[in-house]
Amino acid sequence: MSIPEIALPRRPLSLNSSAVSLPRGFFWFVPVIMVLAGFIIWWQGPGLWRDYQISLNPVVLQDGDIRNGKCTTRKGVMTECKAKLAYTYQGRSYQTETHFLFVDMHSGSYLTELVISGDRPELATLTLGLEKIWNRAICFAILGGLMVLLSCAMVFLAIRVWRVRGQIGKPAELTLIPVAVTAAKKSGKRLFVTYADKLAPGMTKRTAYTLFGRDEEPLFLTDPRGNLVGAAVRHGKTALPVMIDAGLQRIALTAEEREAALSSIRAAEADADEIVMQAAPKRKLQWMQGLKTLLVGIVLVVVAALGYWAWYVTTSPTQFDQIGMEINNVMPGPLNEWGCGQLQKRFGDDRAPRGCSGADHLSWK
Numbered sequence: 001m002s003i004p005e006i007a008l009p010r011r012p013l014s015l016n017s018s019a020v021s022l023p024r025g026f027f028w029f030v031p032v033i034m035v036l037a038g039f040i041i042w043w044q045g046p047g048l049w050r051d052y053q054i055s056l057n058p059v060v061l062q063d064g065d066i067r068n069g070k071c072t073t074r075k076g077v078m079t080e081c082k083a084k085l086a087y088t089y090q091g092r093s094y095q096t097e098t099h100f101l102f103v104d105m106h107s108g109s110y111l112t113e114l115v116i117s118g119d120r121p122e123l124a125t126l127t128l129g130l131e132k133i134w135n136r137a138i139c140f141a142i143l144g145g146l147m148v149l150l151s152c153a154m155v156f157l158a159i160r161v162w163r164v165r166g167q168i169g170k171p172a173e174l175t176l177i178p179v180a181v182t183a184a185k186k187s188g189k190r191l192f193v194t195y196a197d198k199l200a201p202g203m204t205k206r207t208a209y210t211l212f213g214r215d216e217e218p219l220f221l222t223d224p225r226g227n228l229v230g231a232a233v234r235h236g237k238t239a240l241p242v243m244i245d246a247g248l249q250r251i252a253l254t255a256e257e258r259e260a261a262l263s264s265i266r267a268a269e270a271d272a273d274e275i276v277m278q279a280a281p282k283r284k285l286q287w288m289q290g291l292k293t294l295l296v297g298i299v300l301v302v303v304a305a306l307g308y309w310a311w312y313v314t315t316s317p318t319q320f321d322q323i324g325m326e327i328n329n330v331m332p333g334p335l336n337e338w339g340c341g342q343l344q345k346r347f348g349d350d351r352a353p354r355g356c357s358g359a360d361h362l363s364w365k
Contacts, residue, residue, distance in 0.1 A: 003176070003177075003178045003221040003222070003223055003229060003231065004221055004222075004265070005176065005264070006176055006231075006248075006261050006264055006265060007260050007261050007263070007264035008174060008176070008251070008253075008257075008261055009253070009257050011171075012171035012172050012173055013171055013172070013173075013174050013251055013252055013253070014168065014169055014170055014171045014172070014251075014252045015168040015169070015174075015233070015235055015242050015250055015251055015252065016168075016249075016250045016251075016252075017165040017166070017168055017169040018165070018211075019168065019210055019242045019243070019244075019250045020161055020164050020165055020168065020208060020209070020210060020240055020242055021161070021192070021209045021210050021211045022157070022158060022161050022209060023154075023157070023194075023209050024185065024192055024209070026154065026158070029154065030151060030154045030155070033147055033150045033151050033154070034147075034151055036147050037144060037147035037148055037151065040140070040143050040144050040147060041144060043101075044100070044101055044136070044139075044140050044143075045140065047098065047099055047100050047125075047129075048100070048133070048136055048137060048140055050123050050125065051100070051125050051129045051130055051133055051136075052133065053117055053119075053120065053123055054115060054116065054117040054123050054124070054125055054130065055130050055133060056117070056119070057117055057118040057119050058115045058116075058117070058118070058127075058130060059089075059115065059116050059117070059118045059121075060113050060114070060115045060127060061087050061089065061113070061114045061115070061116060062113070063087070063088075064085065064086070064087040064113070064114030064116075064124075065085070065086040065087060065114070066083050066084075066085060066112070066113075066114055066126070067083065067084040067085070067086065068082075068083060068084050069081075069082075069083035069084075069112070069126075070082060070083070071109075071110055071128075073104070077103050077104065077105055078101065078103060079101070079102055079103070079104045080099075080100075080101050081098075081099070081100055081101075081102075081110070081126070081128060081129070082097070082098065082099040082100075083097070083098055083126060084096075084097050085097065085098060085114055085124045085125075085126075087114055087116065087124065089116060089121045090121065092121070094116075094121065094122055094124065096122070096124050098124065098125045098126055098129060100125075100129045100132070100136055101136065101139060102132040102135040102136045102139060103135060103138075103139055103326075104132070104135070104326065105326070105329075105330050110128050112126040112127050112128035113126070113127045114126065114127075115127050115130060131320075131322075131354070132322070133322075134322045134323075135322050135323075135326070160239055160240065161209075161240075163239070164238050164239055164240045164242075167235065167236070167238045168235045168238060168242055171252075172235050172236030172238070173235075173236055174233040174234065174235060174251070175233060175234040176231065176232075176233055177197070177199070177200035177232055177233065177234055177241055178199040178200055178221065178223060178229035178230065178231065178232070179195040179196060179197055179198075179199060179200075179208075179229065179230040179231075179232040179241055179243060180195060180196045180198055180199055180229065180230070181193060181194070181195045181218075181220075181229075181230045182194045182195060182196055182207070188214075189213075189214040190211060190212060190213060190214060191211070191212040191216075191217070191218070192209070192210075192211050192212075193209070193210050193211075193212065193218055193230070193243060194207060194208075194209055195207070195208055195209075195210070195230050195232065195241075195243055196208075197232075197240070197241050199223075199229060204239075206239065206240060208240040208241065208242075208243070210242070210243045212245060215247075215249075216245040216246075216247065216249065216250075217245060217246045217247075218230060218231075218243060218244075218245060218246065219231040219243075219244050219245055219246045219248075219265075230243050231243070231244055232244060233251070247262070248261055248262060305327050308323060308324065308327060309324065309327040309328060309331065309339065311324075312324025312325075312327065312328065312339075313328060313338075313339035313340075313342040313343055314342055318347075319343050319346075319347040319350065319351075319352070319353040319356075320353050325353045325354045325355055328340070328343075328353075328355045328356070329354055329355030331355075336355060336356075339355075339356075340352075340355070340356035340364070340365065343356055344356070344364050348364065352364040352365070
């Protein structure tokens with residue numbers, strides 16, 4: 001895609017180093033993400049580690065006291081369980097609490113018992129917590145990993161912006177390119193613009209940010225299709241393009257060079273009546289493409305789930321595979337019945353897994 005040329009001098013030019021900005025709210029967003037990551041680790045990490053230790057040598061106590069036990073399901077899938085535990089083991093009394101989170105499409109009550117570590121009897125939890133331990137570990141890894149990735153991404157972005165700022169302050173060859181403006185937010189007399197390098201040849205598809213001051217406004221040019229696009233320049237081999245202003249004040253030009261460049265813009269306007277300096281156009285709504293992407297994603301998830309379920313009921317080495325049990329439990333009646341039949345053929349002499357058990361949660365239904 002091409003845009004009208006601007007008569008810039010053919011010599012290395014420098015740019016205002018403040019022309020590239022960090023995202024809005026960067027300096028509060030990163031601390032918030034880090035606090036959330038710390039909260040998730042503090043909230044679920046110790047309980048998960050405790051239950052892992054218990055799972056190495058679990059001892060179920062039939063006479064243990066489970067007080068105020070409660071499981072709450074939010075958003076239909078996120079289940080949070082907590083209880084106070086009191087028990088006596090080898091002549092010594094203990095009191096503690098347990099709390100854990102897992103994903104489960106379940107309705108109704110859970111049947112659970114108090115279980116302790118045979119090696120460290122002061123560690124206690126519910127058998128439900130051990131049954132869901134891999135489910136919990138995956139949830140913990142996803143939530144914690146997401147926070148860590150977001151934090152790393154923001155730190156990497158900050159390093160890139162600071163590096164670009166140092167580079168554009170030194171003279172280098174400038175190449176005029178169009179950029180797609182994806183967001184524009186006005187705050188007082190300042191305009192914060194988000195733009196992406198995805199229109200010009202050799203596009204990087206990277207997103208950049210810039211803040212136009214009180215006396216600045218972005219330069220928009222008309223492409224051959226009649227669409228307004230942001231005008232930016234590539235500064236040598238700098239990682240991000242720099243969006244320029246309508247008065248070309250961001251480029252280190254002499255007064256004569258600036259006037260010549262502005263005259264070339266006005267001449268192009270007069271000749272083609274296509275170059276317009278105004279606010280960025282609203283982004284076109286592409287809901288149909290988004291809907292297609294969503295549907296494809298749903299289909300892939302369903303196909304993957306069905307494939308895993310088929311492997312679980314016919315091939316899995318254990319009937320207590322956590323993911324397989326969850327999928328089989330939500331299968332329609334005929335499919336669930338067939339899947340339980342396949343599992344019973346192979347594991348009929350052992351306890352029934354969830355989704356295939358009777359009222360006692362032990363025998364096959």
